[in-house]
Amino acid sequence: MTAQDASGRASRRTGRDIHQVAKRAGVSPATVSRVTNGKASVDKKLASRVWKAIEELGYTPNPQARALVSGRSRTLGLLISEMTNPFFPELIQIFEDIASENDYELMVGSTNYNRKRAELFIRRLVQRRVEGVALMTFRSEADLLHELIAREIPLVSIEESTNGPLSQVLEVDYAQGINEAMRHLAGLGHRRIGFASGPMPHLTNVRRKEAFELAARAIGLAVGEAPVFIGEHTFEGGKQAAEYFVAMKKRPTAIVCSNDLMAVGVVRGLVEKKIEVPRQMSVIGFDDIHLAEFANPPLSTVRMAREELARSAFNALMQLRQGKHGPAFEPRRISTRLILRQSTEAPERVAVTPRRARSRPAGR
Numbered sequence: 001m002t003a004q005d006a007s008g009r010a011s012r013r014t015g016r017d018i019h020q021v022a023k024r025a026g027v028s029p030a031t032v033s034r035v036t037n038g039k040a041s042v043d044k045k046l047a048s049r050v051w052k053a054i055e056e057l058g059y060t061p062n063p064q065a066r067a068l069v070s071g072r073s074r075t076l077g078l079l080i081s082e083m084t085n086p087f088f089p090e091l092i093q094i095f096e097d098i099a100s101e102n103d104y105e106l107m108v109g110s111t112n113y114n115r116k117r118a119e120l121f122i123r124r125l126v127q128r129r130v131e132g133v134a135l136m137t138f139r140s141e142a143d144l145l146h147e148l149i150a151r152e153i154p155l156v157s158i159e160e161s162t163n164g165p166l167s168q169v170l171e172v173d174y175a176q177g178i179n180e181a182m183r184h185l186a187g188l189g190h191r192r193i194g195f196a197s198g199p200m201p202h203l204t205n206v207r208r209k210e211a212f213e214l215a216a217r218a219i220g221l222a223v224g225e226a227p228v229f230i231g232e233h234t235f236e237g238g239k240q241a242a243e244y245f246v247a248m249k250k251r252p253t254a255i256v257c258s259n260d261l262m263a264v265g266v267v268r269g270l271v272e273k274k275i276e277v278p279r280q281m282s283v284i285g286f287d288d289i290h291l292a293e294f295a296n297p298p299l300s301t302v303r304m305a306r307e308e309l310a311r312s313a314f315n316a317l318m319q320l321r322q323g324k325h326g327p328a329f330e331p332r333r334i335s336t337r338l339i340l341r342q343s344t345e346a347p348e349r350v351a352v353t354p355r356r357a358r359s360r361p362a363g364r
Contacts, residue, residue, distance in 0.1 A: 017057075017059050018032050018033060018059075020057055020059070021050065021053045021054055021057055021059050022053075024053040024056065024057060025046075025049040025050045025052070025053040026049065027046055027049065027050060031046060031050065032050055032054075035047045035050040035051065036050075036054075073105075073128055073129040073130060073131060074103060074104050074105060074131065075104065075105045075106070075107060075128055075129070075130045075131060076099055076104050076105070076106055076107070076130055076131060076132050076133070076134065076314075076317065077106075077107045077108075077109070077121075077122075077125040077128075077130045077132070077133035077134070078092065078095055078106055078107070078108045078109070078133075078134050078136060079108075079109050079110075079111065079118065079121060079122075079133065079134070079135050079136065079137055080092065080108070080109075080110050080111070080136050080137060081110065081111055081112075081113065081136075081137045081138060081139065082110055082111075082112055082113070083110050085233065085259070085261055085289075086260075086261075086289040086290060086291050087259070087260070087287045087289050087306070088110070088136070090289065090290060090306050091136060091306045091309060091310055092106075092108055094306050094307050094310040094311075095134065095136075095310040095313065095314065096108075098310055098311055098314045099314065102314070102318075104131075107124070107125060107128060107130065109121030109124070109125075111137055111139075113139075115144070118144055119144055122144055122145065122147065122148060123147070125148065125153075126147050126148065126151065126153075130153060131153070131154070131317075131321060132153060132154040132155070132156070132317035132318075132320065132321060133148060133153060133154070133155050133156070133317075134156045134157075134313040134314070134317065135155065135156065135157040135158065135162070136158060136309070136313065137158070138158050138159065138202065138204040139202050139203075139204070145162050145164065148164070149162065149163070149164040149165070152164070152165055152166055153166070154166040154167070154168075154316075154317050154320035154321055155167045155168070155320075156168045156169075156170060156313045156316045156317055156320075157169055157170070158170050158171075158172065158204065158309075159171060159172070159203045159204055159207070160203055166320045166321075167320070168316040168317075168319075168320060168331075168332065169331040169332070170309065170312055170313060170316070170331065170332050170334055171331040171332065171333055171334065172204070172207075172304060172309075172333075172334045172336065173333055173334060173335055173336055174207050174208050174211040174336060175211040175214065175215070176335060176336050176337065177286070177302030177303065177304070177336030177337050177338055178208065178211040178212055178215050178256065178286075178302060178336075179211070179214075179215045179218065180302070180337060180338035181215075181256055181284045181300075181302055181338050182212070182215035182216060182218070182219055182256070183215075183219060184284075184300075184338060184340070184344065185254045185256075185282065185284070185344065186219040186220075188282070188344065188345065188346040188347070189346045189347055190252075190253050190254040190282065190346075190347050191221070191225060191253070191347075192221075192225045192226075192250060192251075192252045192253055192254075193216065193221065193225070193226055193252055193253070193254045193255070193256060194226070194227045194228070194229065194241075194245045194252035194254070194255045194256070195209065195212040195213075195216075195226065195227070195228045195229070195255070195256050195257075195258070196229050196231065196237070196238060196241035196255055196256070196257040196258060196262045196263075196266060197209045197212075197228055197229065197230045197231070197258045198230075198231075198232070198233040198237075198258040198259060198262070199230065199231070199232055199233070200230055205233075205258060208258045208286065209228065209258070212226070212228075212256060213226065213228075224250075227245065227248065227252060229241040229244045229245065231262070232262075233258065233259045233261055233262060234261055234262070234265065235261055235262075235264060235265035235268070236265060237261075237262050237265060238257065238261065238262035238263060238264060238265020238266040238267075238268070238269060239265045239266070239268055239269035239272075240265075240269075241255070241257070241262060241265070241266050241269070242255075242265070242266045242267075242268075242269025242270050242272075242273065243269055243273075246269075246270070246273050246275065251281075252281070253281060253282065253347035253348070254281065254282040254283070254284070254344065254347070255281065255282070255283050255284070256284045256286075257283065257284065257285050257286060258286055259285065259286050259287050260285035260286060260287045260288065260289045260291065260292045260299060260301055261289075262285070263283055263284065263285030263286070263292070263295075263299055263301065263343075264285070264291065264292075264295050264299065266283050267283055267295065267296075267297075267299070267343070270283070277297060277343055278297065278342070278343050278344050278345040279345065279348060280348055282300075282343060282344040282345060282347070283299065283300070283343045283344070284299075284300045284301060284302070284338075284343065284344060285299050285300070285301035285302070286301060286302045286304070287301065287302070287303070287304055288301045288302070288303035288304065288339055292339075292341070293341065295343070297341070297342040297343050298341035298342045298343065299341055299343045300338070300339065300340050300341045300342070300343045300344045301338075301339050301341075302336050302337070302338055302339070303336060303337055303338075303339045304334065304336050305334070305335065308334055308335065309334055312332050312334060316332060
């Protein structure tokens, strides 16, 4: 059966259903269509009658049929890295809310860092005739996107361009938040600060590490005073980072982490080594996932706002659909900022000295 035949059959079947709903509700078929597509222009009383008729008749609007007839699926794709990192489910929820508000469905897939899995999901996106795809993986999938690019499907990506004719890059301002974190620690008196980095050479991790190193130099730290551990963006990676820094002859008094999962793992690893956070070692994360606020102690972290990221991606896809693109279409900046909680304080040697001085007997 050809797509044209399927389109005709779907159209006739859906048309009869719409007419039955319209007759029972006492409205026009066009009104039924506007109601099922979520158009706000329909009077609330009429919409209520339409939904009542739909329920009584057991009618289910068919989005695939509408897509065949209209050429529009009103579906967007969202590709993420993994579901185990709470950052991504939080991002999905916000993106889905924004899409729903604008009458779009959302297809979500996770790569789980598996190339074949990513390829399969991208093929499904093409089959569903999605109207745009947001690549929120923080890793490059450019070599997997040839079919989406060939069909000129709008694409939004983080950090790296997809090189498609309809594409937009979102650039996270890592330096802004990491600079704030480093200045905060320096202000408390920390002069040896470690960095727990995610795996290399992924561009997002390279940029977070570079932001840390620049910030370390800006507050006057030498290379040896700003040691770096490179591991996985996981709880286990954080525990390994804690073991690495604790084993150093001159261990840091504070650790900045490339994401919150590593930071929570670092805290756990330090506690297992009988090192108190923050009294003996301060810890700062990155992302500000919901879990950070409920960690023990509540985690100071650099916030990368999921709502700003999701809304910027959605708005960029809509602009690309309207043809607003080209060489002058500059990357969109996503801001970051430090959120202070209870996982940072002055290093022990700084905090203890004044108390000892005050305890000396008078005249000595």
